[in-house]
Amino acid sequence: MTTPLRLGIAGLGTVGVGVVKIIRQKANLLAARTGRPIVITAVSARSRDKDRGVNLADYAWEDDPVDLAKRDDIDVFVELMGGHEGPAKDATEAAIAAGKDVITANKALLAIHGQALAEAAEAKGCVIRFEAAVAGGIPVVKSLTEGLAGNDITRVMGVMNGTCNYILTRMQDAGLPYDEVFAEADALGYLEADPNLDVGGIDAGHKLSLLSSIAFGTKVAFDGVELEGIQRISIEDINQAADLGYRIKLLGVAQLTGRGLEQRMTPCLVPADSPLGQLTGGTNMVVLEGDAVEQIVLRGPGAGEGPTASAVMGDVCDVARGLRISTFGVPVGALESTQPAQSNSPAPFYLRMALLDRPGALAKVATVLGEFGISIDRMRQGQHDGSEAPVLIVTHKTQRSALNEAIAAMSSTGVLASDPVALRIENV
């Protein structure tokens, strides 16, 4: 038996504890699979005294994760704290400076500082692995970086935030308004400390930007992700979409176009009977398209102790087996800079608005759409509710830019009671 692989684990929340449990329970299996013992040398977390239901007595304790990262007796720094600044960043930088490999579940850290960290790691000959940062237990980073390495990747899509998908599914199933389901999710502990990371699409945007980088060999460009959260999705939207045969999903799409790198994470309508439409609860789904492989779809749990720890352990076993891959699939100097490209491929759109009760209001809206070259596939006006009437329009294929201009022009006609909700329809 060769040299053990020695881990220092920073962060003993749900995922950290899950990793400790697996390493304690499966020592023989892991050694058989990787050819060497995998051991924990030291751990670090905020509170030493908290009972985490797992025996930590065998491991050295560090109050400061930076001290953990620098220890001579660890080979791999496992960062499970989260947050893109502060201790997670400091300790990761310290680990790399000390020549340690890094395994992390931290999508925010890599989305913001991935380029600098990858440069530092490459200079030191370290690897950074982050399977657990994207889509929980689904081995999507591995599939993209390794399994599909013979492909020019043409598109990456996916539902990558389980909390948003839980909220949208629950609204549909229980017929409950957004605010009520949001409160439920909060009570269940499904939301990040800053809920906007989830419902604002930021967390999912972080993940998409990491997949884009690997897929297209481009620098991580989280700033270029067109982000729209689910906060404005009402139960009315859910129900109207269902009537039309659709479900609303927070869907990420990334593709490299002649105009630049298109990345969007926005609520979309997808067919109710499609694999994406059938995705319920916290489950994630990623669609990978390449010139050779055509299309691969991966589905699995997007979060939780077991699934996320499984992803971390996949990375641990890779490092133990000696796999050394550049952070984003190619040497950091080969990653290309890109311009962000607004998603402008034509698509049908769902448009919900409230019209003021004025003669000719509906005609004005229809006229404006026509002026911007947008033709109407379906239109429904509901009963007036006080001084407002709900109107639902499904357009034929149009560009988002034309739709935005049309919405601005509608607003200036003075017939809208509020800003319309406009959602792209993706017939995937």
Next chain:
Amino acid sequence: MTTPLRLGIAGLGTVGVGVVKIIRQKANLLAARTGRPIVITAVSARSRDKDRGVNLADYAWEDDPVDLAKRDDIDVFVELMGGHEGPAKDATEAAIAAGKDVITANKALLAIHGQALAEAAEAKGCVIRFEAAVAGGIPVVKSLTEGLAGNDITRVMGVMNGTCNYILTRMQDAGLPYDEVFAEADALGYLEADPNLDVGGIDAGHKLSLLSSIAFGTKVAFDGVELEGIQRISIEDINQAADLGYRIKLLGVAQLTGRGLEQRMTPCLVPADSPLGQLTGGTNMVVLEGDAVEQIVLRGPGAGEGPTASAVMGDVCDVARGLRISTFGVPVGALESTQPAQSNSPAPFYLRMALLDRPGALAKVATVLGEFGISIDRMRQGQHDGSEAPVLIVTHKTQRSALNEAIAAMSSTGVLASDPVALRIENV
């Protein structure tokens, strides 16, 4: 730039040509991803003169793949010929004896001789990689061996023969009988030279036995796969299943139980609106279940030039990047021997039979089922067609062994016009 990785490719059919094309078209991309040039040194196929639409002039030619396998100027022998005896076996053995790594798409070879080949490879320090042997473009071997390496795998399931799925889907969509669709598939070139490999479930059984070995750390046990082909599935079965809300799929299931290793590849009824039920045409789907990850579902094209070449290239890039993993995930000496266990977990069954036109025939059948403790969920008798009447029974959960005994007992009552078709209902 470090030393090139030099390939010798044996077999220039669809997949071989696909691999050559990728290596010619993507030299820079592959070198950036793996850190070294990937080059073809020599090739071998049956006919040197055939126009394959790709320029082979840069490569040495060998008439005999064994000679190719032994060449001093190749590092990796890429076996894309097929067949579990003859040239494919001889050349693979020769390559390993000469210390070459092996990449193969040959499920039959590994299902029959995998243990011996893995032993030889391990003794020589070579690796054998076979992503393309299972489920075409889906990176399932990688996901299982590497991504889920921190899991005890509890179950593997899947639809892994695109030809069978094409036939079953086409019967349903076009309302055509088996024989007619079989002839169509043959004309389209979808069938193996020996069609029984496809429609008899053998090819899919080979694949399942390879996944079982990786999943459970057991010796490849193709002999232990309970095999049933799709040849007896009639359009009547397809339609009856559809009426009940199901689709018929050739479904593989493997799990390690206290009684031994259960592996079956049999036609089953799955819910029409489930991901497996919605799988159409040549698409494959594999479901991987582990104690930590819960459940991962992978879907993608099961065959074809691009997808299969993509899988081969994933292995090529792994070898170029220096990944060295035991053939079946653990050292060959650690693979456990298992007893085959008949699948005996209770399930509802679909039972179609033709009764002779005799008084009390239906009562006799029902009585026999009751005698074996099998209760009936639904039963339909159709109109007599000449001297026979079609009868469809859906049982409550029962064991396959009890059902087999009941069927034998029914036969001895003399009321059956032919052997019943009994299909397990998997509510997955």
